[in-house]
Amino acid sequence: MAKEKLQRLRTRGHRVVLNRSAGGDTGITIMLTFLGLFMFVPMYYVVIQSLKPLDELFMFPPRFYVIRPTLENFGDLFTLMSDSWVPFSRYIFNTVFITICGTLGNLVFASMAAYSLAKLRFPGRNAIFQVIVMSLMFHSTVNQVTHFIILSAFGWIDTYLSIIVPSMAGTMGLYLMKQFMESSVPDTVLESARLDGASEFRIYLTIAMPMVKPAWLTLMVECFKNLWNSGSSIYIHSEELKTFNYAIQQIVSGGIARSGAGAASTVVMMMVPILIFVFNQSQIVETMGSSGMKD
Amino acid sequence: MSQISEANRPVKRSEVSKLRWTWQEMKNNKTAYFMLAPFLLLFIIFTVLPVVLSIFLSLTDFNMLQMPHFLGIDNYMRLFLDDEIFILAIQNTMIFAAITGPVSYILALLVAWFINELPPKIRAVVTLVFYAPSISGNAYLIWKTLFSSDSYGWANAVLIKYGIITEPILWFQNADYVMPLCIVVALWTSLGTAFLSFIAGFQTIDRSMYEAAAVDGIKNRWQELWYITLPTMRPQLMFGAVLAITNSFGFGAVVDALCGFPSVDYAAHTIMHHLGDYGGARYEIGYASAIAVILFIIMFSSNIIIKKALSKVGE
Numbered sequence: 001m002a003k004e005k006l007q008r009l010r011t012r013g014h015r016v017v018l019n020r021s022a023g024g025d026t027g028i029t030i031m032l033t034f035l036g037l038f039m040f041v042p043m044y045y046v047v048i049q050s051l052k053p054l055d056e057l058f059m060f061p062p063r064f065y066v067i068r069p070t071l072e073n074f075g076d077l078f079t080l081m082s083d084s085w086v087p088f089s090r091y092i093f094n095t096v097f098i099t100i101c102g103t104l105g106n107l108v109f110a111s112m113a114a115y116s117l118a119k120l121r122f123p124g125r126n127a128i129f130q131v132i133v134m135s136l137m138f139h140s141t142v143n144q145v146t147h148f149i150i151l152s153a154f155g156w157i158d159t160y161l162s163i164i165v166p167s168m169a170g171t172m173g174l175y176l177m178k179q180f181m182e183s184s185v186p187d188t189v190l191e192s193a194r195l196d197g198a199s200e201f202r203i204y205l206t207i208a209m210p211m212v213k214p215a216w217l218t219l220m221v222e223c224f225k226n227l228w229n230s231g232s233s234i235y236i237h238s239e240e241l242k243t244f245n246y247a248i249q250q251i252v253s254g255g256i257a258r259s260g261a262g263a264a265s266t267v268v269m270m271m272v273p274i275l276i277f278v279f280n281q282s283q284i285v286e287t288m289g290s291s292g293m294k295d
Numbered sequence: 296m297s298q299i300s301e302a303n304r305p306v307k308r309s310e311v312s313k314l315r316w317t318w319q320e321m322k323n324n325k326t327a328y329f330m331l332a333p334f335l336l337l338f339i340i341f342t343v344l345p346v347v348l349s350i351f352l353s354l355t356d357f358n359m360l361q362m363p364h365f366l367g368i369d370n371y372m373r374l375f376l377d378d379e380i381f382i383l384a385i386q387n388t389m390i391f392a393a394i395t396g397p398v399s400y401i402l403a404l405l406v407a408w409f410i411n412e413l414p415p416k417i418r419a420v421v422t423l424v425f426y427a428p429s430i431s432g433n434a435y436l437i438w439k440t441l442f443s444s445d446s447y448g449w450a451n452a453v454l455i456k457y458g459i460i461t462e463p464i465l466w467f468q469n470a471d472y473v474m475p476l477c478i479v480v481a482l483w484t485s486l487g488t489a490f491l492s493f494i495a496g497f498q499t500i501d502r503s504m505y506e507a508a509a510v511d512g513i514k515n516r517w518q519e520l521w522y523i524t525l526p527t528m529r530p531q532l533m534f535g536a537v538l539a540i541t542n543s544f545g546f547g548a549v550v551d552a553l554c555g556f557p558s559v560d561y562a563a564h565t566i567m568h569h570l571g572d573y574g575g576a577r578y579e580i581g582y583a584s585a586i587a588v589i590l591f592i593i594m595f596s597s598n599i600i601i602k603k604a605l606s607k608v609g610e
Binding site: 124 | 587
């Protein structure tokens with residue numbers, strides 16, 4: 001019985017493939033291609049638009065290829081940037097500063113908390129983690145009104161702090177790191193370090209953290225992505241404190257003549273998170289392996 | 296001698312009251328609390344406190360200028376009985392969430408499952424193709440170019456070329472089209488963290504389980520998915536569901552950027568917009584807080600329902 005079944009197995013390449021009909025394979029390939037085009041074509045179109053010279057941008061019907069590719073639009077973007085009354089380097093500095101401070105703060109605070117929640121037993125541990133998981137269940141914009149009140153109580157409105165400090169308490173990074181520590185840092189290693197007299201903080205820093213490198217890379221990428229893409233904030237109104245993303249959107253929203261520069265700016269903005277993801281993809285997927293939620 | 300050891304020996308749980316035991320344990324784990332403290336403090340200030348504050352303020356008429364007065368449930372009465380736009384916002388939010396949530400969830404799961412059997416190199420590329428839109432900031436604005444209101448927009452150009460329409464359609468200014476278009480764009484950006492979690496989940500499943508299942512009479516890939524793969528992946532499914540729900544209520548920014556605010560005839564007006572309108576523009580903090588509380592209730596109850604449903608997977 002069992003032998004008959006195994007004889008019917010198909011092989012794909014050198015591997016035995018179980019329960020895979022050729023019809024199903026075809027259907028899945030077609031669906032995947034269709035969905036892939038849906039995802040890919042708009043991204044591709046951004047890049048193509050950014051390379052089109054002005055006359056091709058206004059060609060009817062619009063084309064999905066470019067006849068005479070040019071970097072003019074990127075040049076225009078650069079010219080537009082140097083015309084703004086706050087020097088453009090200032091916007092770039094703001095984004096870089098906010099991103100670095102927020103990401104580092106989140107890394108330090110969340111990894112310490114993750115170690116504590118994953119590897120130490122103390123009263124209140126489960127309750128605290130439950131509350132943190134609950135916070136994953138609502139979108140942060142729900143809090144925007146009361147958030148504003150709290151920030152103004154601290155006098156942080158219109159300062160870097162209004163963006164940096166709350167981002168340090170991002171829960172997604174903590175959650176992923178806690179789950180990863182639980183599954184990939186063996187208790188026996190920590191136990192023997194404790195017997196050698198190492199303090200918990202030392203164990204966290206010299207044993208646990210090096211073992212969860214994929215998790216902290218993921219945390220940094222996650223936090224970086226959020227801060228990098230942050231545009232106009234309702235907590236900041238001074239022009240010289242605003243971000244690169246905000247500024248670039250302002251200068252390219254100046255009507256249809258700038259649609260080429262607009263596409264160029266989108267390409268610049270999206271390249272950074274995409275490249276960072278590409279370089280860290282395997283680590284991020286490894287981290288996600290333990291992201292599951294127990295009910 | 297016996298007295299000293301009596302004093303030094305560790306306290307056993309049965310010997311002391313629950314309170315003292317807890318206190319003792321807390322003292323023994325001081326480091327744990329110290330390591331947790333910085334994060335927890337910020338978390339409480341910037342996440343827990345705003346929620347609690349919302350609940351309190353929703354019972355008042357606070358407006359940032361005057362001393363608040365206690366109103367009881369008046370704000371809620373006004374929301375449901377006197378505010379037609381809020382009722383419209385609830386409807387839109389529900390339609391939006393009921394479509395984007397499940398569709399993005401199933402899409403993420405199916406795509407992750409489809410690409411699971413591809414060779415690693417190709418899988419990495421395909422993963423990037425599907426994941427990239429969700430991390431590309433405002434790249435979704437390209438949909439505004441594709442569905443631009445003049446004939447330079449791709450959609451209009453195609454329709455005009457084949458003689459289906461003669462005048463360009465004002466896609467994002469037409470109440471019939473804004474909602475479906477926003478849903479499509481929202482789905483385009485929705486394959487994020489949950490999608491990666493599913494991909495990882497499929498990879499961690501032990502292949503020998505499939506071989507055993509084939510011998511035990513699993514006939515095709517769908518049975519294999521339902522009886523073996525999904526039950527094994529239940530933790531990932533749960534995590535993905537939480538994120539899908541959260542995101543399905545959080546597409547306000549996408550809608551704003553595409554349709555402007557307010558959208559034409561409030562056709563894409565969601566609770567999130569209503570909240571921003573009263574909280575950010577009109578400073579009716581008490582009223583806005585009531586809207587926020589309603590949103591909390593909707594989000595949490597969706598989570599509870601989904602968790603119940605997911606525990607039925609593979610049965």
